[in-house]
Amino acid sequence: MDQKFRFKLNLFDGIVLVLCLCVGAFLGYSYLKPAPAPTEEAGVVTTDTVRYTVKFQKMMEGTETLVEPGDQLVDNIKNYKLGTVIATEAIPATERIVDEVNRQMVCAEIPGYVDLLVTVRSDACTVGESSLILDGGFVLRTNINAYIKGEGYMASGPIINIEREGQA
Numbered sequence: 001m002d003q004k005f006r007f008k009l010n011l012f013d014g015i016v017l018v019l020c021l022c023v024g025a026f027l028g029y030s031y032l033k034p035a036p037a038p039t040e041e042a043g044v045v046t047t048d049t050v051r052y053t054v055k056f057q058k059m060m061e062g063t064e065t066l067v068e069p070g071d072q073l074v075d076n077i078k079n080y081k082l083g084t085v086i087a088t089e090a091i092p093a094t095e096r097i098v099d100e101v102n103r104q105m106v107c108a109e110i111p112g113y114v115d116l117l118v119t120v121r122s123d124a125c126t127v128g129e130s131s132l133i134l135d136g137g138f139v140l141r142t143n144i145n146a147y148i149k150g151e152g153y154m155a156s157g158p159i160i161n162i163e164r165e166g167q168a
Helices: 010-031
Strands: 046-060 072-075 081-099 104-127 145-150 152-163
Touching: 046 081, 046 145, 081 145, 104 145
Parallel strands: none
Antiparallel strands: 046 104, 046 152, 072 081, 072 145, 081 104, 145 152
């Protein structure tokens, strides 16, 4: 016997399918839409130059030489422009461990790894009442993890310092 598969939808199945497609389309649109541009009504003060420092954590020794002044950095998640590297400084990577003998937390170096302090400059930063927004739309805040890519490397780490060039 030759049986053919026939796809039949009743009214309930059709309604559920349409609702699922609408929810999926809404979630896709809300995730992929660009950040809204700041307006004068939103309290935008000025456009300024900003310097900030990102701590690339636990890089293998030797790979810190890939990050050089002049590199253009981009957000790895939404491809926002983050600015230009102006300085780097390698420091030993550390982590907090438990000292069993003295029963306290101590910082210990991680052999074979370094942390890299990367200073970045962005010339197009919109300064609002409560936020700094970089050229592409990246909201700049301290103590948030940034996922960054440059030419030939990717890294992540917290933003540890922000300075506006007009203010020292």
